[in-house]
Amino acid sequence: MNSDEKSLGLGSWSRRRFVQMGAASAVGLSVMNLAHASGEDSITRGTMIDIPFDKRSPxxxxxxxxxxxxxxxxxxxxxxxxxxxxxxxxxxxxxxxxxxxxxxxxxxxxxxxxxxxxxxxxxxxxxxxxxxxxxxxxxxxxxxxxxxxxxxxxxxxxxxxxxxxxxxxxxxxxxxxxxxxxxxENCCYGYNETLILRMVHDGKFGELLYGEGAYLHDLREELFSDNGEGLWRRAEHTKRDGNLYPSHGLGPVANYMDMQRGDRFDYIVSMSSPQRGLDQYRKEHLHAGDPRLEERYVTGDMNTSLIKTAKGLTITVKHAVSTPHPYDRINLIAGTKGIFQDYPPRIYLDGQNKDESYMPIDTWKQYAHPLWQKEGQLAAKIGGHGGMDYIMLYRLLQCVREGLPPDMDVYDAASWSVIGPLSVSSVSRGSAPIEFPDFTQSKWMQRNISAIATQA
Ligand SMILES: NC(=O)c1ccc[n+]([C@@H]2O[C@H](COP(=O)([O-])OP(=O)(O)OC[C@H]3O[C@@H](n4cnc5c(N)ncnc54)[C@H](O)[C@@H]3O)[C@@H](O)[C@H]2O)c1
Missing domain, CATH: 3.40.50.720 (NAD(P)-binding Rossmann-like Domain)
Incomplete structure (x- = not known):
């Protein structure tokens, strides 16, 4: 077992399967469901799908x-x-x-x-x-x-x-x-993300085909800070090479595509650029003798992962936090009738303009989510990533107080988190395809779409 497999919990079953696949491993690795498809897993598991919170003021x-x-x-x-x-x-x-x-x-x-x-x-x-x-x-x-x-x-x-x-x-x-x-995942509650989610579900982009999300954020100063995340986050860059922080980019795209709700992530391929950014930054900012000069960073400066869904849609997810880059989550969704892309937010729908130019998102502000229509002013005043943090917590409290199921449950948490270890596994195997586990026991097929999308 290599060190990446060990630290990420890809145990002997994964290695065994890898050996079984032999030469075929270059074209596909079915590693993830095996550990949990037998033994204790044959005991019937319950499900948390559509289970409401206990109704109370928490x-x-x-x-x-x-x-x-x-x-x-x-x-x-x-x-x-x-x-x-x-x-x-x-x-x-x-x-x-x-x-x-x-x-x-x-x-x-x-x-x-x-x-x-x-x-x-x-x-x-x-x-x-x-x-x-x-x-x-x-x-x-x-x-x-x-x-x-x-x-x-x-x-x-x-x-x-x-x-x-x-x-x-x-x-x-x-x-x-x-x-x-x-x-x-606060980004799922952003003004743009919730507006686009409603347009998607109204069919404005037609049948969805592909999406793209990213976390492109120059964190070099923060990673070398003497407090806060500087005390622990840089260490993650010494442990593994893959996408360390996928959900800000992926979460909203997964919502647009109704992942775990009629479709699911099927497999991933991932590759990383060399690591140079943190080495160069510390050379320019640290004094001789600083113990941080001894650290060895292994996370590539740009990780690009491609996900194929069971229905055949494709998603690109990127991670880059150690090079100069203006903040960007890309946040793109495209279908047979049009495309939305963020930074800046813009929409192009089929036949919209003769010159193929994008329209600003405000052209479609009638799709603003009811949560933003009701709470948007206060959200903007409180702040927190443009108000999305407030909207997320307001909605969380609403779900608990009214005894509703959470918009995002443990199956979403697991399938968005697992991009991390699966991307590492793919990178370490020359970008081999790695299958996703099905955390839902096939229940993704019959599930309703998330309430956040259907809220009137
Ligand atoms: N959603 C977002 O937009 C967003 C933004 C920033 C950070 N985060 C996430 O929030 C988390 C915290 O990040 P942060 O920026 O606040 O880091 P931070 O270092 O500022 O805060 C972490 C806190 O945890 C405390 N802590 C550490 N070990 C503990 C333990 N065993 N018991 C109790 N407290 C302990 C630390 O003392 C510190 O106060 C991370 O998971 C980070 O990825 C999310």
Whole structure:
């Protein structure tokens, strides 16, 4: 087993299958479903598809009150979310977050700051219904599983979980505990994304054919910062070569295409450029003797992955965070009648203009999502990625308060997270195709489309 396979949970079954396939491995690897298609998996699993939240006004706890946790907290408070407990390994982070809760007029939340496993004591409390996890990536799965086992619904920050085994772990724990695990993919709630989703479902782009998403964000300064993500995220670039952060680009495209709801990701091929950006940046910014000069980065500066869906649609997903690039998620969807592409947002529909020029998205503002029509002004005022963070949390609270199923469930969380380990596997095998696991037990075929798309 190579080190990538080991760290990503691609165990002996994957290696065995690889050997069985022999020369055929160059044209296709069917590795992912095998580990979970026998043994304990023959026991009938439940499903979390279309299962509503327990209807209540949720008492909410946070694990991780750093930069993102604090921003989520501010947005949640603006949406009248009740925050009862906060956990962070850095006491000052939790205390600052607590001061925001008190300033919003709520009782001071309980703080849990006694070491990296303080979250376990917090999760054992009975006065918590919903937990938001905004910690470094390597903690997401463990914290989500612990929350569900303690009877709490849980939301994890992007990019979800890191390994294939972790994907299965959140799925099976959710099914066993009957608790939800949702990925906080805020980009699915952007103004443009929700407007385009409604146009797609109104047939404006015809039959969908292909899409493209990306995370192109120059993070070099942040990766070498002495606080926040600089303390842990750069290390991820020493561990594996693939797409480390797929869901901001992929999530909205997956929603346009109704993934897990009549179609599913079938297989992926992935390739990476050389890694140069972080080496060059540290050469220019670090002093001699800085221990970071000893690190060895393995993540290619640009990872490009291609996904084929069961119905034959294609999706390109890109990841580049270590080179100069203006911020861009591409966010493209195209069909037999037209195309939308973001940055800047523009639409071209068949026969629209004689000169084949795009039209601005505002031409179609009658498709603005009802959530944005109702809450857009406040969302823009609160901020948080142009308001999408507020809309996401407002909608999360709405789903729990009204006892609705989450817009994105554990199957979405697993199938968006798994791009990470599958892309690494493909890159390490010369871009061999790698099949996706079916986390839904074939139930993707009969599922309804997400409520976020159908909301009137
Ligand atoms: N959706 C978005 O737009 C978006 C934006 C930024 C970050 N994120 C995600 O949010 C998460 C957090 O990122 P961040 O920028 O806030 O990083 P950060 O380093 O600023 O915050 C992480 C926090 O987790 C705490 N922490 C670490 N280990 C812990 C443990 N065992 N128990 C309790 N607390 C612990 C740290 O002390 C810190 O306060 C990451 O998954 C990141 O990818 C998402």
């Amino acid at each position: 008492r909410i706890a946070f694990i991780g009150t750093g930069k993102r946790g604090t921003s989520l907290l501010e947005n949640l408070l603006a949406a009248d979310g009740q925050v009862v407990a906060l956990c962070d390994v850095v006491p000052e982070h939790a205390q600052h977050a607590a001061s925001l809760v008190v300033a919003a007029g709520q009782a001071k939340p309980q703080l849990y700051t006694d070491g990296p496993y303080a979250f376990e004591a917090m999760l054992s409390m009975n006065d918590i219904d919903l937990v938001l996890v905004a910690t470094p990536w390597s903690w997401h799965a463990e914290m989500a599983v612990a929350a569900m086992k303690h009877g709490k619904d849980v939301c994890i920050e992007v990019p979800g979980v890191v390994t294939l085994d972790e994907c299965w772990e959140i799925v099976k724990t959710s099914e066993q505990t009957r608790k939800h695990c949702m990925m906080l």
